[in-house]
Amino acid sequence: MKIHEHTAKDLFEAEGIAVPKRYVANTTSEAEEAALKIAGAVVVKAQILVAGRGKAGAILKANGKEETSKAARQLLGAIFRGATVSSVLVEEQLSISKEFYLGFAIERASKKAIMIASEEGGVDLEETARSRPTAILRILLDPLLGLRTYQARLAGKALNIPTPALASFIGICQRMYKIFVENDCELLESNPLALTKSSQLVALDARMVIDDNASYKHPEHGEGTEELTPRESSAKQMGLSFVELDGDVGIIGNGAGLVMATLDLVAHHGAKAANFLDVGGGAQAEQVKAAVQLIVKLPNVKVILLNIMGGITRCDEVAMGVVQAFTETGSKLPIVSRLVGTREEEGQRILSEAGIEMTKSMELAAKKAVSLLK
Amino acid sequence: MNIVAVLVNNNTRILVQGITGREGANHTRSMLQYGTKVVAGVTPGKKGAKIEGVPVFDSVQEAIDFDPKINTSVLFVPARQVEDAVYEAADSAIPLIVIITENVPVHSTIRVVDYAARKGLQIVGPNCPGVISPGLSKVGIMPGHLFSKGKVGMVSRSGTLTYEIASSLTRAGIGQSTAIGIGGDPVIGLSFMDAVQLLEDDPETEKIVIVGEIGGDAEERLAASRAKLQNRKPMVSFVAGRAAPPGRRMGHAGAIISMGSGTAEEKTKALREAGIPVADLPSEISDLLSSSESKDK
Incomplete structure (x- = not known):
């Protein structure tokens, strides 16, 4: 969940970091x-x-x-x-004499938080990373100990922070780290962190991204739906993992990897998916019904592709949800389904009785769905 | 740490943390049906209860006192309680901690992974299906009947895609030694590289299948490290997310192309350059495995 600059700056100020x-x-x-x-x-x-x-x-x-x-x-x-x-x-x-970059992020490879600092601030960090990777300092942070004072001091030296401002720089590093951890941030950066002509370090910009999995701890920041489409917002409330895309094959599946692979298969056969939708593990009929209703209403969808590999998800529950959704919406959209795993005979029987076509593999299902577009 | 085979085997004795919840109870039943030795469960406040005949305790230490041979804990506790539950398991020195729960805050994961590492304990997950050694033990939520005993090891960031590929291997008559679901989060305990190393060292494993997806650079790092290896086992791969748009999280917290990196193209390229075939379709994995021997050994 991305946080607005003004909110992040309020947090900086409350922590004692100078902001304009x-x-x-x-x-x-x-x-x-x-x-x-x-x-x-x-x-x-x-x-x-x-x-x-x-x-x-x-x-x-x-x-x-x-x-x-x-x-x-x-x-x-x-x-x-x-x-x-x-x-x-x-x-x-403000009158600025120099701009730095200071940020905190999570590094997958080391499984830890890192502090990122550069003497070249005010520009795109990714650009610096490409053109002058040595201009970027990365400091690994111990989860138990946090940022050590000496680490911040060495970073300040490496960035050529003038000696009178060094103590202030160390303080800003420590305070930003505190905000980063306490707010469960994926990213917290100030770019630029500016040195004014009066030798004061001021956070001219503040960018903050909170981990969606921790947003429940920070209700003051809202639900993080600002960047979502209305349909994505309502899907989120239903516990569905849903992303709107711009193709015309509606996708419903279970498990992120399987749904991604289903999108890939549709692309492999020359079409584009209208969405990503993972009903999640162990979805009940009610949830599947909501998922189908959501897809049926997507304006671009011309065909629906259902791909279920039932483990904890029961095929009969999925089938009931699909049939209920079609009955209630009265949708005439073609649907191609692939339904295997736990209780597959029962699930397949429910779909067949409702006249829904079944395929043997996800690859055949994708091929069939794409062929129905023509 | 006494872990023979890869992570789990027929000496695995399991504690289920969060055993009285819906998922905890269902999967306890399913693990028992598979023949896994689930010997105790923990749910604070539920001491004295039994789930599928498995005794429930208030704390991990009570469970260990009941069965000192417990060597693995599987967590089904809600995301908000995972951090504390892992500390509790780690403080009782349980060598293998498998976190099935999804939506665990990443800072919690960072802390528990670090804490466990300091104590020399191994975490698998979070947000993972667990580990299965077909015919021996299933520690997690995978549907056991889709797997079959054999010589192919699997490492995957995705649950259902693992089942998909395992069942296609099973249908093709290719059994599996151990399948490790490492999880779909950006920070996980057992990494892609560590998991592959376990299979590389495992005498029961002859070939390796890796299932990657968009986000991060674990596949690229694995490719770089394997390119240097001599006498490596044949490996084939699949990468999900070629059609995924940048900047959007595709279900898994870790599955996101950010700032132009972590794309399926980059991963595919890195793997192929390291001599690791990448299947275009999940069903091609079995064919690639059959033809991999001559090329790689």
């Missing part, structure tokens, strides 16, 4: 008020959850009430990379 003076504005008049309070050059930043806002033109500079109002008007309601701007952050512009 700033106000959230939902309207142009609120933006004007903010400009008056700040009284000086400002930056107007779209509060959207996509990365690369600067390049996309979602961050504008302004000076005074008129310019700020104009910038806010330009941004509010605009769409950048699919995200609609509903609020902006009006923030004081």
Whole structure:
């Protein structure tokens, strides 16, 4: 779950990390008020959850009430990379002498959190990683001990943080790590972390991504549905793992890997899936019914492909759910099914009685489903 | 640590943590039916109960006192309780801890994996189907009847896809030595590489099938390490997620193409460059296995 910049900055400030003076504005008049309070050059930043806002033109500079109002008007309601701007952050512009990168992330290979730091901030870290990998410092963090002071000090030295600001840098590293762990973040970064002309380190940007599996611990951050389509949101509430795609073969399966492989098979036969949908392990008829109803309503779907490898999932439960969904919606969409595993005879009988075609393998099912598109 | 064969065998004596829950109870029954020795269960507050004849205790230590030969714990506890449950199992020095539960917060996983490693204990999972050595023992949730005893070892990030491939091997008359479901999360205890090494060292395993998916770089790292190996066992692979869009999580927490990396293309390329055939379709695995010997040995 991605967190808005302004929320992350509030957390930074509460922890004692310096951030610019700033106000959230939902309207142009609120933006004007903010400009008056700040009284000086400002930056107007779209509060959207996509990365690369600067390049996309979602961050504008302004000076005074008129310019700020104009910038806010330009941004509010605009769409950048699919995200609609509903609020902006009006923030004081500071005189910067240097920009750094400081971040915390999870490294799969070492199974630990890492601190990432670079003397080259304010630019795309992935770009730096490609062009000058040695400019990026990665420090492995012990889960029991956390970030050690010496690790932060060495990072500061490596980044050529001026000596008067070194203690402040160490403090920022430790505070960001604290926020990272306490909020169950997958990612927490400040890019740039800026050194002002008055030798103060200030987090000019804050990016935060919370682990979806831990969102229950952080209800204050909402449900993380902002980036989802309405259908994806409702699927999430039903406990279905669902992603909307742009093809026309509706997919229902059980198990993430199997569903991904089903999408691949559809592509292999020259078509595209309309969605990814994993009903999960041990799905009951009710859940399968909800899944089918969801797919039936997808506007692009021309055929449905059901692929179940029943382990804990019972084929009879799946079949009942499918039949109920078709009965209730009255859908006439063709459906190709492959249903094997626990209670397969029973499940296959229920589907046959409802006139639903059965195939012997997932590969034949995918082929058949694609052929029905023509 | 006395683990003969790969992770599980007929000396495996299992404790089920979360035995009184729906999944815990169902899979206790299924493991017992497979012949696995499930000897005790734990659910705090449910001491004295019995699930399928298996006695339930309030704590892991009580279960160990009841049967000191317990050497594996399988966790079905809810995601929010996994971290504490693993500490409890680790503090009783259970050498193998298999976490079936999905949706475990990644910071919890980091802590428990580290804690177990410090104590020299092995975690498998979370978000995994477990480990099966067909005919010997099943520690987890896989449908045992789809597997058959044989010489092919399997390592997989995905549960149902493992069943899919195992059953196609079984139909083709190719049995399995051990199938290890390592789990679909970004951080897991037993890694792809560790799991493959166990099969590489296992005398019962002659060939290896790996089932990868998008996200992370475990397949690439495995490919790089195997490229250097001499006398390796023949290996074939499958990678799910070629049609997956970037930036979207495909069911598994770990299955996401982020910042342009972790794609199926990259993984396929890395594996092929290391001389590991990659099947285009799951059903091709058995053919690739049959033809793998001459090429690799």
